[in-house]
Amino acid sequence: MRSKVAKWLPIYAFLYIVFLYLPVIFLPIFSVNTSAVPKFPLMGFTWKWYTDLPNTPALLDAAWNSLMVGVTASLLSTVLGICAARAITRYRFPGRTAASSLIMAPLVLPEIILAVSLLIVMLSLGLELSLFTVVLGHVLICIPYSVTVLNAGFEGFDRSLEEASADLGETSFGTFRRVTLPMVAPAIISSLLVSFTISLDEFIMAFFLTGTDVTLPVYIWGQLRFAAKLPGVLALGTLLLVGSFILLTIAEILRRRAERRVQSTGGVLA
């Protein structure tokens, strides 16, 4: 009986992966199809939808906005994430658990509620909705991911190295810059990449909190209403897919390297 189940499990796992990837695969397939309607059988191969993309000023604006928002949000959330992760892993202080669960709370709240509550506050304060308000929202939802990635980097970090540096006469800032920072650099870069990717793909916050300037997902949302624009959206989606994939692969490689580095010096082999 056991062996029977064990025999079926790999097949199940394979089917599960197929189920996960199959819908995503259709985006690139139909993005190079000559027909404007995504259906089988495929008509013919074309790069037309891709070459049209740079000729759409609205799209280029949206892409630039997304890039700016993503860079700002990932920098801010990583800086705030470093503060939190360092405090949580290095210090013991009253209310540590409460503080860290508050910081992680955006993960377990429906996003639409976060978005509308921020919207109310910003409108009540008389803040003009803009890309800046989008950044504020994105930072809020990126922080939990940053903290998770950075916690992994900071944990098991050998404190005696910092002590040694302090004993050898470094100031605490010097120790941080010359000992701590290089050790956790991969985790920091990985946090930057992860939060950039989240911000790049995030729709709800951007939809509610933006003014007249839109980010890429909001632009795509607007395009989805027109059936004729679908192939262009599919092409754009494919490019975003490839971009996210590359960024995340780099983030994953760095995260593993960071883990290995911490393990080999800290000796905390899990």
Add this chain to the structure above:
Amino acid sequence: MTAAAEGTTIAQAPRTKRSNLLQSEQAQGLALISPTLLYAMVLLVAPILVIVFYSFWSQDYLTVDRTFTLEQYRVALTEPIYRDLLLRSLWVSLVVSLITVVLAYPLAYYISFHGGSYKSLWLFLITIPFWTSYLLRVMSWKVILGYNGVLNSGLMGLGIIDEPSTSFLYNTNAVVITLTHAWAAFAVLPIFVSLEKVDRTLIEAATDLGDGPIRSFLRVTLPLSLPGVISALLIVMIPTVGDFVTPKLVGGKDGVMIATAIETQFKRGANWPLGAALSVITMTIVTLMAASIVFVIRQAGRRVR
């Protein structure tokens, strides 16, 4: 080592200094976490409090009346349209989270018990689709389930149906399928983590003591992995209740959920207090549902053992 090198200065330090040092350690930790904490306070706690306040106010066109009233809650809970939307959102999220967890468990089990040295590669493979744009993943289901979609043209090509079926897209089932796919990866991870923690010697012990593989799974592995099952259920259920994109893109008229009503009140309908009351009710019900799921599963786990 340092004490010896620096001579007597440290040895002579008064005792109070040590407790100061301890306090300053606490103070340093608090100071370090305070920017992030402040951010969460200003942009998370304060807005949620504001929304709770708003839900007890009322609005007449553009003026907000700040006298305490339960009117919004009465409307939200008794008007059939809102009641239906709430119930449907809860139903969809419950179904989606149950399906994702049931589908994810065998995979998590396989990776944990038979993954060998490829464990992290498996996990990476599973998480990649999750990181791709949510909007695009939902859209690809629209491409699959649509009138001219992949499923219809495929079925017609195979001669199973003669004309495109309209029954795939724009209904609650489409919402359930899309959400299940969107959250599939998220359910695997917590279950995998808790399966990793299961002490393998306990399973051996159960087998040695005469339990068959199914009995030892039901009495050892499954109960020990329940924390992962619970968090997987919650991690899927909580965001899906308030999902906005999927019902809008693939739900059609029959698949509308509460998020659409909340959006309408805040954007076009411009009745903030009602929108706030709907948000607060959604949050409350999600919390209650989460708590009851935790309770029921814990009880069931105890019963099995």
